[in-house]
Amino acid sequence: xxxxxxxxxxxxxxxxxxxxxxxxxxxxxxxxxxxxxxxxxxxxxxxxxxxxxxxxxxxxxxxxxxxxxxxxxxxxxxxxxxxxxxxxxxxxxxxxxxxxxxxxxxxxxxxxxxxxxxxxxxxxxxxxxxxxxxxxxxxxxxxxxxxxxxxxxxxxxxxxxxxxxxxxxxxxxxxxxxxxxxxxxxxxxxxxxxxxxxxxxxxxxxxxxxxxxxxxxxxxxxxxxxxxxxxxxxxxxxxxxxxxxxxxxxxxxxxxxxxxxxxxxxxxxxxxxxxxxxxxxxxxxxxxxxxxxxxxxxxxxxxxxxxxxxxxxxxxxxxxxxxxxxxxxxxxxxxxxxxxxxxxxxxxxxxxxxxxxxxxxxxxxxxxxxxxxxxxxxxxxxxxxxxxxxxxxxxxxxxxxxxxxxxxxxxxxxxxxxxxxxxxxxxxxxxxxxxxxxxxxxxxxxxxxxxxxxxxx
Amino acid sequence: xxxxxxxxxxxxxxxxxxxxxxxxxxxxxxxxxxxxxxxxxxxxxxxxxxxxxxxxxxxxxxxxxxxxxxxxxxxxxxxxxxxxxxxxxxxxxxxxxxxxxxxxxxxxxxxxxxxxxxxxxxxxxxxxxxxxxxxxxxxxxxxxxxxxxxxxxxxxxxxxxxxxxxxxxxxxxxxxxxxxxxxxxxxxxxxxxxxxxxxxxxxxxxxxxxxxxxxxxxxxxxxxxxxxxxxxxxxxxxxxxxxxxxxxxxxxxxxxxxxxxxxxxxxxxxxxxxxxxxxxxxxxxxxxxxxxxxxxxxxxxxxxxxxxxxxxxxxxxxxxxxxxxxxxxxxxxxxxxxxxxxxxxxxxxxxxxxxxxxxxxxxxxxxxxxxxxxxxxxxxxxxxxxxxxxxxxxxxxxxxxxxxxxxxxxxxxxxxxxxxxxxxxxxxxxxxxxxxxxxxx
Ligand code: SF4
Ligand code: SF4
Numbered sequence: 001x002x003x004x005x006x007x008x009x010x011x012x013x014x015x016x017x018x019x020x021x022x023x024x025x026x027x028x029x030x031x032x033x034x035x036x037x038x039x040x041x042x043x044x045x046x047x048x049x050x051x052x053x054x055x056x057x058x059x060x061x062x063x064x065x066x067x068x069x070x071x072x073x074x075x076x077x078x079x080x081x082x083x084x085x086x087x088x089x090x091x092x093x094x095x096x097x098x099x100x101x102x103x104x105x106x107x108x109x110x111x112x113x114x115x116x117x118x119x120x121x122x123x124x125x126x127x128x129x130x131x132x133x134x135x136x137x138x139x140x141x142x143x144x145x146x147x148x149x150x151x152x153x154x155x156x157x158x159x160x161x162x163x164x165x166x167x168x169x170x171x172x173x174x175x176x177x178x179x180x181x182x183x184x185x186x187x188x189x190x191x192x193x194x195x196x197x198x199x200x201x202x203x204x205x206x207x208x209x210x211x212x213x214x215x216x217x218x219x220x221x222x223x224x225x226x227x228x229x230x231x232x233x234x235x236x237x238x239x240x241x242x243x244x245x246x247x248x249x250x251x252x253x254x255x256x257x258x259x260x261x262x263x264x265x266x267x268x269x270x271x272x273x274x275x276x277x278x279x280x281x282x283x284x285x286x287x288x289x290x291x292x293x294x295x296x297x298x299x300x301x302x303x304x305x306x307x308x309x310x311x312x313x314x315x316x317x318x319x320x321x322x323x324x325x326x327x328x329x330x331x332x333x334x335x336x337x338x339x340x341x342x343x344x345x346x347x348x349x350x351x352x353x354x355x356x357x358x359x360x361x362x363x364x365x366x367x368x369x370x371x372x373x374x375x376x377x378x379x380x381x382x383x384x385x386x387x388x389x390x391x392x393x394x395x396x397x398x399x400x401x402x403x404x405x406x407x408x409x410x411x412x413x414x415x416x417x418x419x420x421x422x423x424x425x426x427x428x429x430x431x432x433x434x435x436x437x438x439x440x441x442x443x444x445x446x447x448x449x450x451x452x453x454x455x456x457x
Numbered sequence: 458x459x460x461x462x463x464x465x466x467x468x469x470x471x472x473x474x475x476x477x478x479x480x481x482x483x484x485x486x487x488x489x490x491x492x493x494x495x496x497x498x499x500x501x502x503x504x505x506x507x508x509x510x511x512x513x514x515x516x517x518x519x520x521x522x523x524x525x526x527x528x529x530x531x532x533x534x535x536x537x538x539x540x541x542x543x544x545x546x547x548x549x550x551x552x553x554x555x556x557x558x559x560x561x562x563x564x565x566x567x568x569x570x571x572x573x574x575x576x577x578x579x580x581x582x583x584x585x586x587x588x589x590x591x592x593x594x595x596x597x598x599x600x601x602x603x604x605x606x607x608x609x610x611x612x613x614x615x616x617x618x619x620x621x622x623x624x625x626x627x628x629x630x631x632x633x634x635x636x637x638x639x640x641x642x643x644x645x646x647x648x649x650x651x652x653x654x655x656x657x658x659x660x661x662x663x664x665x666x667x668x669x670x671x672x673x674x675x676x677x678x679x680x681x682x683x684x685x686x687x688x689x690x691x692x693x694x695x696x697x698x699x700x701x702x703x704x705x706x707x708x709x710x711x712x713x714x715x716x717x718x719x720x721x722x723x724x725x726x727x728x729x730x731x732x733x734x735x736x737x738x739x740x741x742x743x744x745x746x747x748x749x750x751x752x753x754x755x756x757x758x759x760x761x762x763x764x765x766x767x768x769x770x771x772x773x774x775x776x777x778x779x780x781x782x783x784x785x786x787x788x789x790x791x792x793x794x795x796x797x798x799x800x801x802x803x804x805x806x807x808x809x810x811x812x813x814x815x816x817x818x819x820x821x822x823x824x825x826x827x828x829x830x831x832x833x834x835x836x837x838x839x840x841x842x843x844x845x846x847x848x849x850x851x852x853x854x855x856x857x858x859x860x861x862x863x864x865x866x867x868x869x870x871x872x873x874x875x876x877x878x879x880x881x882x883x884x885x886x887x888x889x890x891x892x893x894x895x896x897x898x
Binding site for chain 1: 546833
């Protein structure tokens with residue numbers, strides 16, 4: 001089902017180079033360069049800074065009128081030179097824009113030329129992601145860039161003992177959790193992209209030109225020789241419209257499987273017990289070790305919490321919005337605790353959301369599942385459906401306020417609160433956090449609207 | 458200063474020491490992480506506060522998504538400006554043209570929201586794919602009977618400042634299209650965007666002086682008031698960059714004189730009132746202005762003294778969009794005992810930078826269109842305690858362990874007027890004197 005408006009009113013999606021920049025921030029020593037005019041880079045920086053509260057340096061090749069007519073060759077070269085002399089990066093991640101794509105810039109050609117002219121000097125590695133926004137959203141840009149990076153760097157060789165973890169667009173807290181889990185399992189791993197530090201850093205006392213953290217290039221190279229890949233998601237960027245290149249879009253895990261025979265374990269984002277079980281069981285199988293007691297206890301506590309609070313959530317009606325793979329993770333979780341997802345919506349345009357929701361719920365479910373949504377349409381749906389709470393990023397706050405329906409903030413962006421980078425969504429512990437927040441949001445709403453200030457629930 | 462790119466060296470200077478002028482009005486360098494945005498951004502922020510107009514961004518989604526409710530401009534009535542409308546161009550339209558989608562979007566949105574006018578912003582790729590936006594606008598104007606105005610703002614055609622000019626040209630097309638009864642002592646307020654309700658503070662001052670405010674352009678702006686703006690006696694223009702051009706066109710065409718003012722800091726604020734009274738040559742008005750200023754001073758000065766005592770000797774770095782604002786900030790900081798050691802802007806003019814040089818103490822770094830690398834080095838070199846800037850500068854300051862005061866267009870506390878000066882002092886104090894800095898040393 002598609003909204004009936006031609007125009008987009010209050011978009012529930014962002015543009016592709018933002019997704020690419022996130023991935024580039026997850027490569028050690030990398031500076032992103034947005035190939036196009038100045039505004040796109042500045043806007044994307046501002047948007048990310050307001051969420052992560054961290055410096056986000058993204059260079060731009062600053063197209064001018066002249067560049068637009070005669071091509072970005074000169075700007076590209078000056079741009080790379082200036083980045084090199086100011087940042088000394090190991091990697092430059094280049095994301096194209098609507099503009100550079102429309103005028104037909106040949107970025108691989110520019111990179112090649114740059115390499116030839118500067119042969120003999122220490123040239124950074126280049127990763128090139130083609131990310132015109134008219135072909136898809138920030139998630140399309142994100143996944144496209146993950147795959148593009150692996151295509152540029154993954155190497156063949158004898159199979160090692162390590163595994164690849166491709167978590168998709170999760171929070172820095174989620175990434176830190178994944179590292180902890182893998183270390184506790186004693187598994188050697190390559191986690192990519194890893195912006196857990198670069199976008200949620202300690203107080204450094206100095207302005208790090210390139211923030212510390214990120215997956216090192218030599219580790220990314222090893223993705224080709226891993227013994228397995230675990231990737232979270234089922235939609236990825238499979239809905240992106242691309243006329244150039246193959247129509248069937250591979251996920252990064254699928255690419256590694258096809259090109260390097262690395263077995264791919266694709267699974268829904270591990271939110272909720274079932275999905276987390278699947279993740280932990282896979283790790284147990286791959287490592288040949290049982291799930292560490294620490295996580296069995298986390299699981300046990302989560303079940304205990306489900307039991308304690310079950311009555312407060314059962315039958316409650318939720319309206320969900322956000323990136324497709326996050327929405328799907330949440331739908332699965334809500335199903336476990338008896339929350340009825342009345343609206344599962346996304347600004348993503350894959351057209352796959354309905355099919356995937358139906359796999360999780362019974363096919364005769366009455367959940368409204370809508371791709372290609374904007375907030376104005378979400379507002380209209382929410383008004384009609386009158387759910388008990390909204391859950392998604394902070395941009396839905398105005399709907400929550402107007403309709404007096406509580407909002408639980410998850411995902412990206414969260415521009416009106418602190419701690420966005422520390423919101424933990426995945427695994428038993430992340431689910432526990434989400435569960436507590438959902439339960440408490442419902443209780444708080446009821447308490448705030450009760451006739452007395454009651455002290456016990 | 459090896460961290461400054463060679464091509465940028467002449468965009469950095471010092472007060473006093475040398476006579477070099479700061480080179481400015483230059484496009485940002487490729488590969489530098491400029492803090493500037495684009496032409497579209499400039500036009501968007503200027504027109505944004507017009508609350509009863511439809512603002513439709515013609516282009517792919519990003520340009521619209523990133524500017525959704527981007528300014529804290531408040532409205533006393535309609536709030537259509539706080540919606541983000543986009544034609545959200547897809548590949549199909551990029552190849553075959555976006556005109557049908559633009560037309561359909563305009564019609565449906567005008568039908569649904571009944572705006573008084575519509576602005577259609579053209580972004581980068583529209584400039585390339587060759588949609589005839591003007592023709593569509595003319596057609597919809599005819600069909601719907603409201604002004605539908607193209608805002609030709611492809612980002613690559615310059616910097617944010619060029620966008621101001623584009624916005625002014627668009628506004629000028631509206632001015633003079635309606636005649637309403639307008640009192641004798643009428644002014645238009647240009648260049649205040651009613652961030653955090655700042656305009657309302659000014660309206661109160663002018664009302665107390667007996668001055669009628671005709672059109673506010675564009676804070677709490679209304680289409681009809683702007684159409685009638687040519688009937689005012691005077692344009693009072695704040696913020697050098699964004700509105701001077703409109704004032705000039707109105708002077709050339711309608712003979713309306715203009716004056717430049719600033720509402721930040723008490724000296725500049727008071728001048729903004731006296732100058733208006735002087736313009737109208739009214740003793741009564743001048744007396745009222747004097748009374749007002751005296752009242753406000755009596756309230757403000759003791760309170761400010763408390764802050765000055767505590768902030769004495771602190772050093773500030775200023776990096777803001779417009780240089781005129783930087784100038785007011787230097788004075789306002791001085792009033793509370795804070796010295797400005799770095800002063801920069803994204804869009805200053807040579808005259809602005811000259812003035813800054815004269816105002817500042819010897820050795821102050823003066824910079825045009827800076828970037829994170831430079832700014833972080835400057836503040837270290839100058840041992841600044843506080844940074845005053847926008848969203849993109851905040852993490853730079855914080856990562857180094859510097860206090861930060863938001864002087865951008867998202868702010869939620871008014872900083873204009875006497876009340877604003879008080880808030881400014883409070884904010885500087887809150888950031889400079891917080892106990893948390895103990896842990897960052
Ligand atoms: S530079 Fe062009 S494409 Fe980028 S935000 Fe500005 S208008 Fe939009
Ligand atoms: S032009 Fe494209 S890349 Fe640039 S901001 Fe707009 S949507 Fe994003």
